[in-house]
Amino acid sequence: MTVIDSLPEFIAAIDKMGELHRISTPVKVELEMCEIADRVMKMPGGGPALLFEKPVLRDGSISKFPVAINLFGSMTRMAMSLGVEKLDDHGDRITKLLDMKVPEGFLGKLQLLPRLMEVAKFPPRMASGTPACQEVVWTGDEIDLDKLPVLTTWPEDGGPFMTMTAVVSKDPARGIRNVGMYRVQVLGKREVAMHWQRHKSGAAHFAEMAARGERMPVCIVIGADPASMFSASAPLPPNIDEFIFAGFLRKAPVKLTKAVTCDLEVPADAEIVIEGYIDPAEALVVEGPFGDHTGYYSEADLYPKMHVTAVTMRKNAVYSATIVGRPPMEDFYLGHATERIFLPLLKLTTPEIVDYHMPAEGGFHNLVFVSIKKTYPGQAYKVMNALWGAGLMSLAKVLVVVDDWVNVRNVQEAWWVALNNIDPERDTRFTMGPMDVLDHASRAFTYGSKMGLDATRKFPEEGFTRDWPKVIEMDAKTKARVDELWPQLGLGAGK
Ligand SMILES: Cc1cc2nc3c(=O)[nH]c(=O)nc-3n(C[C@H](O)[C@H](O)[C@H](O)COP(=O)(O)O)c2cc1C
Numbered sequence: 001m002t003v004i005d006s007l008p009e010f011i012a013a014i015d016k017m018g019e020l021h022r023i024s025t026p027v028k029v030e031l032e033m034c035e036i037a038d039r040v041m042k043m044p045g046g047g048p049a050l051l052f053e054k055p056v057l058r059d060g061s062i063s064k065f066p067v068a069i070n071l072f073g074s075m076t077r078m079a080m081s082l083g084v085e086k087l088d089d090h091g092d093r094i095t096k097l098l099d100m101k102v103p104e105g106f107l108g109k110l111q112l113l114p115r116l117m118e119v120a121k122f123p124p125r126m127a128s129g130t131p132a133c134q135e136v137v138w139t140g141d142e143i144d145l146d147k148l149p150v151l152t153t154w155p156e157d158g159g160p161f162m163t164m165t166a167v168v169s170k171d172p173a174r175g176i177r178n179v180g181m182y183r184v185q186v187l188g189k190r191e192v193a194m195h196w197q198r199h200k201s202g203a204a205h206f207a208e209m210a211a212r213g214e215r216m217p218v219c220i221v222i223g224a225d226p227a228s229m230f231s232a233s234a235p236l237p238p239n240i241d242e243f244i245f246a247g248f249l250r251k252a253p254v255k256l257t258k259a260v261t262c263d264l265e266v267p268a269d270a271e272i273v274i275e276g277y278i279d280p281a282e283a284l285v286v287e288g289p290f291g292d293h294t295g296y297y298s299e300a301d302l303y304p305k306m307h308v309t310a311v312t313m314r315k316n317a318v319y320s321a322t323i324v325g326r327p328p329m330e331d332f333y334l335g336h337a338t339e340r341i342f343l344p345l346l347k348l349t350t351p352e353i354v355d356y357h358m359p360a361e362g363g364f365h366n367l368v369f370v371s372i373k374k375t376y377p378g379q380a381y382k383v384m385n386a387l388w389g390a391g392l393m394s395l396a397k398v399l400v401v402v403d404d405w406v407n408v409r410n411v412q413e414a415w416w417v418a419l420n421n422i423d424p425e426r427d428t429r430f431t432m433g434p435m436d437v438l439d440h441a442s443r444a445f446t447y448g449s450k451m452g453l454d455a456t457r458k459f460p461e462e463g464f465t466r467d468w469p470k471v472i473e474m475d476a477k478t479k480a481r482v483d484e485l486w487p488q489l490g491l492g493a494g495k
Contacts, residue, residue, distance in 0.1 A: 001083045003252045006132070006269040007223035007318055011068060014049045014077060021048040028056040029067070029160070034153040034323045037069045041329050046074035051318075055149035058160075063149040065272075065319040068223070072230070072322075073330035078337050081226035082249050087340035090249060095344040122247035124254040124265070131257035131268035138311040139261065144189045145308065148272070153323050154291030158300055160186045161290060164322045166221040166232035166242075167194070168264050169205045172212060177265070178202055179242035181233040184220055184274075185287050190308045193287035194218065194278065197437040198446060199392065201238045206304055210280035217262035218278055218306055223271030223320040228254055233334045234341070235392040243267075249341075261309040271317040276308040293363050294438050295326035328360040335364050346393075350386040352379060357408040365395045365436045369408035369418075372401055377461035380454035381429065388433055388450060395436040400453045418455035426463065427454040 004010050014020045021040075027033050033052060040047035052067040072078050079087050097119075138144070150160035162184040170177050178201040185193040196202035209216040221228075227249040231242040243254045256265040259275045266273045284302035292298040322330045339358055347353050354371040358364055372383050380401040387393045400418050408414045422428070429452045435442040442448025458464030486494050 001080070003083060003225075003250050004081065004227075005225050005255070007068065007225075007271050007320055010071060010081060010226045011049070011051065011318065013080060014071060017076070017080065019048045019074065019077060020051060022051045022053055024053045026054040026056045026062060027052050029063070029149045030058060030152045031155065032056075033067065033069070033151050033321075034325075037323050038325060038329075041070055041073055041323070046070070046077075046328070046330070046333060049073065049077065052149075055319075057149060058146065063147070063319075065149050065317055067149050067151070068318050068320045069322060070330050071320065072226070072333050072337075074333065075336070078333040082230060082337065083227070083251065087337050088343075090341045091343050093248075094341065095347075098344060098348060118251065121251060121253055122244045124241075124243040124247060124256045126265070127255040127257050127268035131255075132314050133257065133266060133268055133270040133273050134260060134312045135315045136313045136317075137260055138313075139309070143308050143311055145186050145192070145274075145311070146189055148186075148311075149319050149321075150186050151321050151323065154297070154325065156297055157290050158185060158286070158288045162186070162192075162220065162222060162321070163324065164222065164229065164320045166224060166229055166267075167196070167202055168219040168221060168266055169202050169216065170264060171201075171205055171238075172208050172214065172216075174239075176239055177241045177243065178205060178238065179221075179228070179232045181229070183290065184306075185290075187285065187305065192220070192274070192276075192306050192308065193285050193303045194306050195287050195290075195303050199395065199434065199437070204238060206278065206280070209278075213280065216278045216280065217259075217264050218276055219259050219262060219264045219266050220274040220276075220306075221266055221270045221272075222274070223318055224267040225250065225254065225269060228267055229320075230334060230337060233331075234338050237391060259310075260312055270314075272311065272313045272319065274308055275310040275312065276306045278304045278306050280304070291325050292438050293324045293327075293329070293331055294440070296440055298438050298440070327363060331364075332360040346387070346390065349390070350383055352383060354404045355408050357411070357414070359411045362398075363438075364392075365439070366397045368393070368396045368399050369411070369414045370399060370401050371404050371406050371408045372456065373404045374456050377459040380456045381452065384429070384452040384454075388431065394434055395439075396450065397435070397439065397448075398451045398453070400455055402455045403457055418453060421455040421457065422453060427458075428452070429454070 049071045050069045055063040055067045057063050150162055152160045166179050167182050168179050180202045182196045227246040231246040247253045255268040257268040259266050261275045285305045286300050287303040288300035289297045352372045356370045358368050384399050402417050406417045430449050433450050435446050435448040
């Protein structure tokens with residue numbers, strides 16, 4: 001597959017797949033676009049990607065920036081955006097990279113070379129010449145965020161929000177970059193509120209800058225190569241630069257350029273970059289409410305205000321957005337890519353994990369099914385504790401552990417087995433921990449209980465001494481006979 005370097009290339013690739021739907025009817029950025037996108041995202045398979053060619057701004061004028069939505073919103077588009085046929089292919093690449101034991105013999109060692117050469121492609125490179133993302137530059141009084149087609153998604157939202165962002169910042173002590181997908185509320189022509197939640201790297205950088213009493217440079221990227229945009233949403237450890245990870249996914253470096261008014265680098269081929277700074281000496285501002293991933297409104301809260309010092313863009317920039325709300329939405333596919341790509345990393349520290357799945361209904365944190373190869377008593381609890389200690393997985397509210405043969409990606413199968421296998425009082429454990437900022441039911445903001453359900457087959461040491469029944473299965477001979485008979489039965493293709 002060819003490497004996709006920019007949003008226009010991504011849109012062209014989707015068009016070629018026959019999955020791009022252009023809308024030339026004028027549609028308001030306030031609510032109307034969201035209602036259309038929501039209906040499309042609820043279509044079987046996630047619906048087509050949408051390109052609104054005539055977004056209607058708040059003053060009634062037609063925006064010169066078309067709006068792209070739902071670009072990642074299907075399994076095939078998500079995989080294509082990351083240059084693979086299926087997302088597990090990246091998981092397999094990670095497994096191979098982690099398995100770096102040096103092979104025997106000269107030829108064996110030679111075979112390592114291509115893998116090591118590939119690693120050299122990961123770090124970003126600086127682009128030469130005038131970058132596409134700076135073909136047009138607004139500074140000073142020219143800056144007017146009202147000219148961008150920023151969506152207001154739900155009726156009780158606190159205002160317009162940019163949603164499909166890659167927010168670039170730097171750890172002031174170690175210089176490590178972070179790129180995070182955080183929503184950004186437009187407060188005025190030159191001011192926005194930055195919604196990085198307390199568990200996220202951007203918030204950690206801000207806390208460090210505030211402790212030093214220094215202004216924090218920030219860039220908001222809208223529309224870049226899809227691997228960079230996905231990486232911004234991925235729960236990478238804080239010391240890994242998302243642009244390096246994007247380089248791994250793309251198998252080619254991300255091309256960066258210096259921002260015009262702040263000391264940060266941004267993707268050279270981005271559509272729009274909003275540059276600015278946050279002054280930690282300034283009071284926090286009210287951000288929200290916002291119709292959120294959970295399908296509920298999240299309450300207004302206090303977040304830092306960013307002052308915009310420049311808006312740079314391509315000549316014919318496309319504005320990209322997503323909407324969140326009652327699942328399933330486009331974010332399910334981004335989360336699903338994370339799920340598949342991070343499986344080998346979870347297995348690295350918890351090798352009994354066979355597979356895991358976060359169903360759309362649970363958002364990212366409410367429900368995680370995990371299958372394990374259980375060989376000793378208490379192992380399901382060991383796995384739960386490991387997951388509740390692993391990065392953003394620590395925010396998982398309900399973990400359901402089943403045996404290795406269960407296909408956890410089939411939610412019906414997972415529940416069928418889990419509900420059969422539990423004695424609720426014996427097999428449920430509660431613990432406490434950090435909760436997602438968006439969880440509205442926990443007893444306190446970002447703090448509450450978690451539930452683990454051990455739905456594995458129980459060992460005698462776990463107090464189970466009765467016989468364990470067999471799962472019903474037809475014998476192979478009868479199955480083969482019915483396969484033969486099937487075409488004569490007039491029952492369709494069957495299985
Ligand atoms: C569409 C979308 C919107 C998101 N909005 C936010 C947000 O407003 N604030 C936030 O902290 N995380 C948000 N997230 C989740 C973060 O992008 C995710 O946790 C990511 O790992 C954060 O990066 P970091 O670990 O580098 O901080 C969003 C994710 C998606 C897919």
